[in-house]
Amino acid sequence: MNLYRPFSVSSGSNAPYMRGFWSYERATWATLFCLIPPLVATLWENGGALFPALVLSVITVVGWQALFVARRKIPQRRGVLVSAVIFVVIAGGDAPLFPAVLGLSFGIILGELVFGGRGFSFLNPVVVALAFIIFAYPTITFSSPADWLTYASIPGAVFLIVSRLVSWRMLAGFVVSLIATSSLFGAVIDLGSLTQGYFLFIVIFLACDPATSACTNSGRWANGILSGFLVCVFTGSGGAANEVQPLIMAIFLGSIFAPLIDRIVVEINVFMRSRRNG
Template sequence: MTAATCVALMIPLAAAIFEHGAGIVTPLVFALGLAVLWPLVFARMRRQPMGWDGIVTALIFVLLLPGPVPLWQQGLALSFGLVMGDLIFGGRGRGFLNPAVVGLAFLLFSFPGTASETPGPTVAIAAGVGGALLLALGLLSWRVVVGFGFGIAGLMALLPVPEDWVALHSASLVLGLVFLIGDPVAAACTNGGRLLYGGLAGALVVVLGQTGGGTGTLKTLVFAALLASIFAPLIDQIVITANIRGRARRQGNG
């Protein structure tokens, strides 16, 4: 799973290097160093084998990094995301949040003056290709994608400003859907729950976008992904309870 996700991330990452040049290399190397350091520290403390899932977190973090960020801010935010969003729970698959989302949310919340740059159309297309690869491999649920589409389109249709539809073509929106909202660890687990989770994330993108951040901006995507993932366990519980009651009702009628 980690290797396939890394391959999917390499496509938009290569596009980002093509668009912005070698300036992304230093943050990338720095982030990869932290992605190895912190898992190694926790592996030594717990006397367990070291996991390499932090590499995925580092790649997502750098790819979505909002403009030129000082290395100390980047290191603080990424470290917070790796530790509090992943390693403190025991590693990948044991928590319920995407560590890249946690790190980016920490960065945007702690340093509100951080410039937010939207990646270009080349990155958006490349992210779509990476998302198609993850869909084909079953690492990105089509139910989350469909639910997200219905959620965002349903509320956008009710908005009085039709120009906001332009934001649907932003690279941040595509990247956020594929690598943040679509993360199988942070998303709901049940089939019905994935549809509802995607719909909630899409609706949150629209609602948060109307607070001044903009529908297709990184800040909106990050906080929508964070809030949706917090509610994902509750969504699964509601779906499971509804299925149990429905099955009991059918058996009782039978």
């Protein structure tokens, strides 16, 4: 399992995330604050039509968490609100209410709550929810996002990276792999799409999620490189890298391999140290 390592006890300036000040609750509120500009841009683009989806998404995630809290006595966490907001920004204006509720229920239950909550699962519930909708409702297409979504995502992305709540290594590995793979195999990816559409928002808030991506520094590079490569595989020749379907499927598979990547990195480090120390 990929435990929520950003808030484990550690010390030293080389730690992958800031320690001490950041608790789970503070990090959740910080992420919600970073999501306000993208949410406002999406609401502005869609008008009042998005409010029912937002309210229903919040009720869905809070309701399922309340049920699991009552039955399993697990801690109640506000991280489900982060999942609801991210889901609405990506799919709130495209998925009808019933498929949206069904997909989000599937994601929050099987992607998070059955494992004991955030930090104990290797999958992001929003990624699971969107993957479910993509497979179960193939006729649902995701339209272009709000024109200002990328610009609205930049302040939050900068804050999360500077505060070390998400790893720049994961982001760098993702982008470098995407560009290198598209050039190497002649899959003409529209690189202009990296500054448009859903790309920055999805990569920062889903691919770089510290609870479901690799925990080791070398593992983050490998996880990002693998995810970027998979985007090219799912996008194909001439596709745009900011489309929801290829990004979600790449992140989904990348998350599955993240614990294995960390395990390999740890075993290599142990082997190298044993060689050095005899």
